[in-house]
Amino acid sequence: MSVVADLTDINQASVAAHARSIGDVVLSVQNISLSFGGVRALTNISFEVREHEILAIIGPNGAGKSSMLNVINGFYHPQEGKIIHKGVERKSMRPHEAARRGIARTFQNIALFKGMSALDNIMTGRNTMMKSNILAQALYFGPARKEEMEHRKFCEHIIDFLEIEAVRKTPVGRLPYGMQKRVELGRALAAQPDILLLDEPMAGMNVEEKEDMCRFILDVNNEFGTTMVLIEHDMGVVMDISDRVVVLDYGRKLADGTPDAVRANQEVIDAYLGVGH
Amino acid sequence: MAGPLTTTRDMDTLPKLLKHHAQVRPNHPAMREKDYGIWQTWSWSQVHDEIMAFAAGLSALGFERGDTLAIVGDNRPQLYWAMAAAQTLGGTPIPVYQDSVAKEMAFVLQHAEVKFAVVENQEQVDKLSEIMPDCPALKTLIYKDPRGLRDYTMDFLHSYEKVQDTGRAFMKEKPGFLDAEIAKGKGSDLGVMLYTSGTTGQPKGVMLSFDNILITARNNAVMEGLGPDEDVLAYLPMAWVGDNIFSMGQAYVCGFTVNCAESSETVLTDMRELGPTYFFAPPRIYENILTTVMIRMEDAASWKRKMFSYFMDVAKRVGTRILDGKPVSGMDRLKYAIGNMMVYAPLKNVLGFSRIRLAYTAGEAIGPEIFSFYRSLGMNIKQIYGSTEASVFICVQPNGEVYADTVGKPAPDVEIRLADNGEVQFKSPGVFQAYFKEPQKTADEKTADGWVHTGDAGIFDDNGHLKIIDRAKDVGHLNNGAMFPPKYVENKLKFFPYVKEAVAFGDKRDAVTVFINIDIEAVGNWAERKGLAYSGFQDLAARPEVYDLLLDCVNTVNDDLAVHPMLSSCQIHRFLILHKELDADDGELTRTRKVRRRFIAERYADQIEALYDGRDSVYVSTEVTFEDGRKGTVSADLRIRDAKVHKVDEPLRKAS
Numbered sequence: 001m002s003v004v005a006d007l008t009d010i011n012q013a014s015v016a017a018h019a020r021s022i023g024d025v026v027l028s029v030q031n032i033s034l035s036f037g038g039v040r041a042l043t044n045i046s047f048e049v050r051e052h053e054i055l056a057i058i059g060p061n062g063a064g065k066s067s068m069l070n071v072i073n074g075f076y077h078p079q080e081g082k083i084i085h086k087g088v089e090r091k092s093m094r095p096h097e098a099a100r101r102g103i104a105r106t107f108q109n110i111a112l113f114k115g116m117s118a119l120d121n122i123m124t125g126r127n128t129m130m131k132s133n134i135l136a137q138a139l140y141f142g143p144a145r146k147e148e149m150e151h152r153k154f155c156e157h158i159i160d161f162l163e164i165e166a167v168r169k170t171p172v173g174r175l176p177y178g179m180q181k182r183v184e185l186g187r188a189l190a191a192q193p194d195i196l197l198l199d200e201p202m203a204g205m206n207v208e209e210k211e212d213m214c215r216f217i218l219d220v221n222n223e224f225g226t227t228m229v230l231i232e233h234d235m236g237v238v239m240d241i242s243d244r245v246v247v248l249d250y251g252r253k254l255a256d257g258t259p260d261a262v263r264a265n266q267e268v269i270d271a272y273l274g275v276g277h
Numbered sequence: 278m279a280g281p282l283t284t285t286r287d288m289d290t291l292p293k294l295l296k297h298h299a300q301v302r303p304n305h306p307a308m309r310e311k312d313y314g315i316w317q318t319w320s321w322s323q324v325h326d327e328i329m330a331f332a333a334g335l336s337a338l339g340f341e342r343g344d345t346l347a348i349v350g351d352n353r354p355q356l357y358w359a360m361a362a363a364q365t366l367g368g369t370p371i372p373v374y375q376d377s378v379a380k381e382m383a384f385v386l387q388h389a390e391v392k393f394a395v396v397e398n399q400e401q402v403d404k405l406s407e408i409m410p411d412c413p414a415l416k417t418l419i420y421k422d423p424r425g426l427r428d429y430t431m432d433f434l435h436s437y438e439k440v441q442d443t444g445r446a447f448m449k450e451k452p453g454f455l456d457a458e459i460a461k462g463k464g465s466d467l468g469v470m471l472y473t474s475g476t477t478g479q480p481k482g483v484m485l486s487f488d489n490i491l492i493t494a495r496n497n498a499v500m501e502g503l504g505p506d507e508d509v510l511a512y513l514p515m516a517w518v519g520d521n522i523f524s525m526g527q528a529y530v531c532g533f534t535v536n537c538a539e540s541s542e543t544v545l546t547d548m549r550e551l552g553p554t555y556f557f558a559p560p561r562i563y564e565n566i567l568t569t570v571m572i573r574m575e576d577a578a579s580w581k582r583k584m585f586s587y588f589m590d591v592a593k594r595v596g597t598r599i600l601d602g603k604p605v606s607g608m609d610r611l612k613y614a615i616g617n618m619m620v621y622a623p624l625k626n627v628l629g630f631s632r633i634r635l636a637y638t639a640g641e642a643i644g645p646e647i648f649s650f651y652r653s654l655g656m657n658i659k660q661i662y663g664s665t666e667a668s669v670f671i672c673v674q675p676n677g678e679v680y681a682d683t684v685g686k687p688a689p690d691v692e693i694r695l696a697d698n699g700e701v702q703f704k705s706p707g708v709f710q711a712y713f714k715e716p717q718k719t720a721d722e723k724t725a726d727g728w729v730h731t732g733d734a735g736i737f738d739d740n741g742h743l744k745i746i747d748r749a750k751d752v753g754h755l756n757n758g759a760m761f762p763p764k765y766v767e768n769k770l771k772f773f774p775y776v777k778e779a780v781a782f783g784d785k786r787d788a789v790t791v792f793i794n795i796d797i798e799a800v801g802n803w804a805e806r807k808g809l810a811y812s813g814f815q816d817l818a819a820r821p822e823v824y825d826l827l828l829d830c831v832n833t834v835n836d837d838l839a840v841h842p843m844l845s846s847c848q849i850h851r852f853l854i855l856h857k858e859l860d861a862d863d864g865e866l867t868r869t870r871k872v873r874r875r876f877i878a879e880r881y882a883d884q885i886e887a888l889y890d891g892r893d894s895v896y897v898s899t900e901v902t903f904e905d906g907r908k909g910t911v912s913a914d915l916r917i918r919d920a921k922v923h924k925v926d927e928p929l930r931k932a933s
Binding site for chain 2: 119152153156157159160161163165166168169219222223
């Protein structure tokens, strides 16, 4: 069943248009192996991410999907393998360096500042772009003020885009789960990333909320050309919106290809998808 | 403020008034919208320029005198300007309910032979593109918000800004064109066409001239002393006649500021930020606000609750008297003043009611406690009675004569009479011209001597105020001959916060029974406080504890009815709680949330029979329409309960 219901001719034209515009490889993951003591989280994983595409990473729980994202992000440092980002081989990197290089992410269990309002949380996403020094910001005059207004304007665009105007001043801890996920997406978008890593963005949502989230993801990809790597369990969503799919199981890569190819792959069916009865 | 209002008396069309304000108060704020989280303002001269640019652009696209322009969307400045632009060119704007499903919209656009449409966003573009094959006249679609429309390449689609750019170029080539068009307009021209939502049958296009709108608007503005400094919040559907009078008619007559709410979810926040001075809301909004306040008060600290309760008692005793200018003792005035400082003013501030000089409500009966709650806080809320066919105002309660159970005295220049069967009929400068392309229905609506049927049954009370009993054709009779006005019974139930909607049956029956819709907020809150877990509306509506709660409400209503001189036979004998809310999308309510009796009687015929044949429960399976038009079914077993009915003697038959 298609979650993104009935694409009209218009939408198909748009999908076709952006599919044509998928560019060269922007991130290449080569032979990554990651262990925690005796536990081998990832074994010899290689795949490529092309510019402007939506890549889905799927697999049963414990397959190493979040670990993979964390490696890309700089949280975990693999024992073996290398990552080539924008043609440059990356040395072992801290997350903030990854952020400065245009990688933003959301978290499976939400990592927002619960006491701050939605607007403020999204503003924190602009952190890497704030130039004025701490004194100017504390006294809030001149260049700091101007900068704040620019950032606020951009964040309001995002708030409008995600349709969360009604909760912009509400402390995020009081928002329902689905709304929090949206705010977190907003925060990641605020950083204007080249690559957006989404860790189970639709976990815990009902059909309507999932459709909304899909629409946002597609719109971001369409309007801003952001490359997306997403971990998702809902096969309907994965098959509908991703350009390519990577399947992991017990730290190994099972398949890598278009959604249709992966869906028909016998190994994937045995390990994860199963068959309809 | 008689001055500014009387000098504009000879400006008989909206565009002429626009020119006037652009000249006389060019820098006065005319319109605001919250954008990027900040209120943006346009002055009268800026609004004038925007409208002229759009009008010229429309003309360049082929819009001609006499053409109609459909308007679909939430309250946005650009849509209001599009309406004025159409009027400038001698055309007629037709605002359409933005939440109509495609079929309803197709009917209106077909019927009115609409060629041009201005819509807000992608959702409306999609909807109208879908129905374009059914509306052969529709050739041009103009959208305001470009989000999501990047890849739409249809050649009938234009952006609002592009149209304005074309317009500005057009105006350079033909500088006097628009002024000449405006000069051709006169008061008897068609100003706007509004399709009524119709409790029965298909919507009808009510044709209102400029005179209809502006004279009525001006009469009311003079009566209430409205002026250019009012701030109004535009949040109710543009297709509704009230919004047309408040946000266009009166705005153009007085020159005041119309503020567009950011979205329907942010209305309360917007009100708080804005502090409107002139406000309208249907009774259920006032009720919802009160319920929210009460629910939140229950969570407050105990000393706060005590303080609230003490001062609200003071307000109940003397607040309304102070507002009405009646004598009040010095001690009470002092208490009220302290109460104002500690409770009433902060409360009004949080709700956004601090600056309200005039608040209207209409459309349904308002619960007396709700009414007196707001009045006791010092808010001048009054009831009005009107209809689309009257350009809104038929009756208005004058200041100092405000009662919960009347709709007031005839508005300025309005004459009212009661027909033999009790129907209210009126004559006024606001009477509509005709129903578009429906000469028979127009003739049916007006009497032989030029009065208009309202279809409502009413009586005048001793103060000269009109009281509306019910829709005349809905007033039925029980089998024992007693009069049965269903709305009267339903309203009594709806005055309880737990009841959101009620439908009463009894015509040609032995006894009265009702369907009830619970109010999920109020009942949900009650359930939580009782520690009752529930998994959603349907689950909550089926619980025996909730039935007990509503049984209390029904019994209370019966207590009241038992002592009523004419309606003691209308006590409710049995009731059931519906498993889903009655919904306009399913055709059970009109777009203005009024119950469609005949439709409900057909759809729920089995359930009504069950109420009368003594069964304890009845199965129901209804088709529902989701927001995007898809259909599904919802089913449940509904329990039926008996209520406590007082025995009374043979009722008085209705005096003829």
